[in-house]
Every structure is written in C-alpha cells, then in structure tokens.
Amino acid sequence: MSSDYRERAPGPALTAHVRCLWGSRVAGARHRQRVIPDGCVDLLWSDGRLSVVGPDTAWRDVDADVGSRAVGVRLRPGAARLLLGDVAPHELTNTTTDLALVWGRACAERLLEEASTGPAGAALERALSARLPRFGEVDPLVHALVTEFDAGAASLAELDLGITDRQLRRRVIAAVGYGPKALHRVLRLQRALRMPAHGGLAELAVAAGFADQAHLSREVRSLTGRTPSAYLPLVNRNASVA
Incomplete structure (x- = not known):
C-alpha cells in the first residue's frame, strides 16, 4: 500500500496563518496513515466532503481506500481562528467535524462546489483569504x-x-x-x-x-x-x- 503526499507553501497573503497546503492520493491498496499531534487545525477536502480537523492531543490512525484523494490547508499553531471563527478550538479537540457545522451550510456548500469542480487547494486558499479581514488577528x-x-x-x-x-x-x-x-x-x-x-x-x-x-x-x-x-x-x- 502507498500514499503520494505532497506539500506546498501558501500564497503571500496567508503566510502568517498557514503552515502549508497539502495533498495526498492513495494508490495500490487501502492505506492506513498515522497522524500525530502538531498543534495545528486543518481545512480538509476529501472525496467530495469538507471537514475541519481539530487540534490533536494524541496519535490516531486514519484509513483511506484505494484511489481516494485529499487536499488540505494546515494552519499554524495559534492561527486557528482564521478557520474556526468564533468557535473555540478546544471544542473541536481530537475531532473531525463537518465544515457546515462551523461555517454554516450555505458557506460550506458554496466552497464544496468550488473545491469539487476546480483545483481544490486554490479554492480552499481563496476561502481562507476572504476570512482574513474578520478572523485574521493572531494573538x-x-x-x-x-x-x-x-x-x-x-x-x-x-x-x-x-x-x-x-x-x-x-x-x-x-x-x-x-x-x-x-x-x-x-x-x-x-x-x-x-x-x-x-x-x-x-x-x-x-x-x-x-x-x-x-x-x-x-x-x-x-x-x-x-x-x-x-x-x-x-x-x-x-x-x-x-
């Protein structure tokens, strides 16, 4: 089993908030990936679904079927508010949550359509950039x-x-x-x-x-x-x- 995983740097507007954009694709067989804590939260598009991956305090294993694809934006530790808005990060610790529960269904569905019909990473990056004026302040x-x-x-x-x-x-x-x-x-x-x-x-x-x-x-x-x-x-x- 294997997974092709790659990272790239964000655009200049998000450098202070985003550690990286990343993508993975499973080839060959069902894949199990060990995920370890990093102090970050992620905005994740995976096989037609948008999720928020909260801050982890312990390791966990994630299974992915052959052919599955994921694209994500990993925020820097301390920059979670850009993604979570007024939702407290501790409420999402060790969870993966549907984006609609954080952003509201209408906003999540618009982003899902953009991410599913064009380059997903670019769509996620644009969505976060649009939130900078309201949620871009970092302590x-x-x-x-x-x-x-x-x-x-x-x-x-x-x-x-x-x-x-x-x-x-x-x-x-x-x-x-x-x-x-x-x-x-x-x-x-x-x-x-x-x-x-x-x-x-x-x-x-x-x-x-x-x-x-x-x-x-x-x-x-x-x-x-x-x-x-x-x-x-x-x-x-x-x-x-x-």
Whole structure:
C-alpha cells in the first residue's frame, strides 16, 4: 500500500496563518496513515466532503481506500481562528467535524462546489483569504510562544512572557485548543522529527530540548504510539497528514 503526499507553501497573503497546503492520493491498496499531534487545525477536502480537523492531543490512525484523494490547508499553531471563527478550538479537540457545522451550510456548500469542480487547494486558499479581514488577528503572545518553542525553548520556566500562568493558559487554550504545557510537548516532538538523528538518539534528545534519551523515548511513545527507533527515521515522510 502507498500514499503520494505532497506539500506546498501558501500564497503571500496567508503566510502568517498557514503552515502549508497539502495533498495526498492513495494508490495500490487501502492505506492506513498515522497522524500525530502538531498543534495545528486543518481545512480538509476529501472525496467530495469538507471537514475541519481539530487540534490533536494524541496519535490516531486514519484509513483511506484505494484511489481516494485529499487536499488540505494546515494552519499554524495559534492561527486557528482564521478557520474556526468564533468557535473555540478546544471544542473541536481530537475531532473531525463537518465544515457546515462551523461555517454554516450555505458557506460550506458554496466552497464544496468550488473545491469539487476546480483545483481544490486554490479554492480552499481563496476561502481562507476572504476570512482574513474578520478572523485574521493572531494573538501576538501566542505567536511569540510558538516561535520560542519551535526554536527549542526547553521549558516554560525559562521564558519571561510578562503575564501570570493563568493568563497564559487562558490565551493559549483560546488560540490553540489546549494549554501551554501540552503545546510545548507537541512542538518539541515536531522539532525532534525535523532534526537529523545522525549522532544518535541521545544527541538528538538534547538538541531537541528533552532532558535525556529516556525522556525523548517516553514522549515519542506517548504522542506517536511508536518507539523512537521505529518512528524517528521516518522524518518528513507524511508524519502529520490529516
């Protein structure tokens, strides 16, 4: 079984909000894809249906039949409001929800027709671009926090964000769907998956911000359902497809 998966960068208008546009097609046989948390939400067109994939807190497996096709837009951590509008991200945690329940049936049906009769990725991108004036604001504190985590901040304790823990938790949940500690775990794992493991797992663990190799191993098992030796060599090979 195999799945052809590709990513491309968004247009300039969506660069601050969108991590990538992606597409996949299953060839050969029924395909099972492991999906791991990444702090993102996705707008997904798949075989004539539009869905919102909420923020995940744990791994899950997604089955796709031979010949099935999917196209998605993956928003950056903290930019969920562009897709969700006034719906709180935590309400959609670990769920896949019909877009009509988030945008309303009329808007969802118009977009579905565009995505099903023309290039789906371009249709999704246009729809999100049209929402920028109303829902394009990103919490600057959450953006700064995500930037620090992506850069390898080892813990929240080392960051001076100028607000209380309670205020930080409230703002991160509102923007991401779960709290700053969970976000740190997820983004630290994603950082590890992006890094080469040529020097061994112990060296990778320290470089990615884990306490040691045992800590890395526990987190990989918890968030991906796999051992580091089985999972980490698969860097950048469909690790986060949703």
